[in-house]
Amino acid sequence: MIKKALGFTFALAALPFMANADDIQVAVASNFTAPVQALAPGFEKATGHTLVASFGATGQFYAQIKNGAPFQVFLAADDSTPAKLESEGEIAPGSRFTYAIGKLALWSPKDDYVDEKGDVLKQNTFAHLSIANPKTAPYGLAATQTLEKLGLTEMLKGKIVEGTNITQAFQFVSSGNAELGFVALSQIFKDGQVTEGAAWMVPEDMYDPIRQDAVILKGAANDAAAKAFVDYLKTPEAAKIIESFGYTLE
Incomplete structure (x- = not known):
C-alpha cells in the first residue's frame, strides 16, 4: 500500500488491522532516510500505525510547516529549527527532544x-x-x-x-x-x-554538534499515532537501530 505525502515518500505495507490504527505523516531530514526505513517495520508491528515519511532539507520543511503542511511529527537535522518552531508556538508543548547526534x-x-x-x-x-x-x-x-x-x-x-x-x-x-x-x-x-x-x-571538534531534534507539531498534540511514534524512537530497540547507522545518542 503506497501512501502519498509531500516530497519524496515511502510507506510500508500495513499489518493486519489493529484498533485505532492510523497513518502518521512524518517530515524527516534526508540524512535520516535509511534509519527511518529500518525503524518503520518495528514501529508498525508494535503499534499497528502506518508510517508515511517525506524526506528533505530541514530548512525547506520549516517553510512547509509554517505554510500549513499536514505533518504530525518533524525529525529535523538540527536542534535550532525545532527550537524556533517551539518559540513560535508550532509544536506540542514539551515534545521536543534529541533523537540522534549526527556525524x-x-x-x-x-x-x-x-x-x-x-x-x-x-x-x-x-x-x-x-x-x-x-x-x-x-x-x-x-x-x-x-x-x-x-x-x-x-x-x-x-x-x-x-x-x-x-x-x-x-x-x-x-x-x-x-x-x-x-x-x-x-x-x-x-x-x-x-x-x-x-x-x-571528520573529527567532531571541527564543526558544531549536529544535534537532531524531533517534535510533535501542534496540530497533532493529542494524536495517538504521533505520540506512539515519538515514544517508539525512545525505545532500546530504536536506539540500537539508530546507533547502527553511526549516530550517537544522549
Whole structure:
C-alpha cells in the first residue's frame, strides 16, 4: 500500500488491522532516510500505525510547516529549527527532544581515494567537492565549518557543488559528478563499517554538534499515532537501530 505525502515518500505495507490504527505523516531530514526505513517495520508491528515519511532539507520543511503542511511529527537535522518552531508556538508543548547526534564524513565511492586524515582536500587534485546547501542543511553548514577550520575555504570555493540537501550532495558523489563530498556518516555506514568506497570521519571538534531534534507539531498534540511514534524512537530497540547507522545518542 503506497501512501502519498509531500516530497519524496515511502510507506510500508500495513499489518493486519489493529484498533485505532492510523497513518502518521512524518517530515524527516534526508540524512535520516535509511534509519527511518529500518525503524518503520518495528514501529508498525508494535503499534499497528502506518508510517508515511517525506524526506528533505530541514530548512525547506520549516517553510512547509509554517505554510500549513499536514505533518504530525518533524525529525529535523538540527536542534535550532525545532527550537524556533517551539518559540513560535508550532509544536506540542514539551515534545521536543534529541533523537540522534549526527556525524560528518568526507567520502568517495572509489576505494582509497579518501585517506584517513582527509589530506586529499589539501592535495587539491580533484575537480569537484560536493556539499549540501549550508543555508538550509545542517550537514552543509558542518562541511563549511570544517573547511574553514582546515583553512581551505578560499582554495576550494571554486570546486564546491551544492546539493539542495544531504541526499542530493551524496548523489553528486555516488553518480561520479563529484569525485568526493561531505556526507552524513549514516549514508555510508552500517553496523560498524563504511559500506562502500573510502571515507574520512571528520573529527567532531571541527564543526558544531549536529544535534537532531524531533517534535510533535501542534496540530497533532493529542494524536495517538504521533505520540506512539515519538515514544517508539525512545525505545532500546530504536536506539540500537539508530546507533547502527553511526549516530550517537544522549
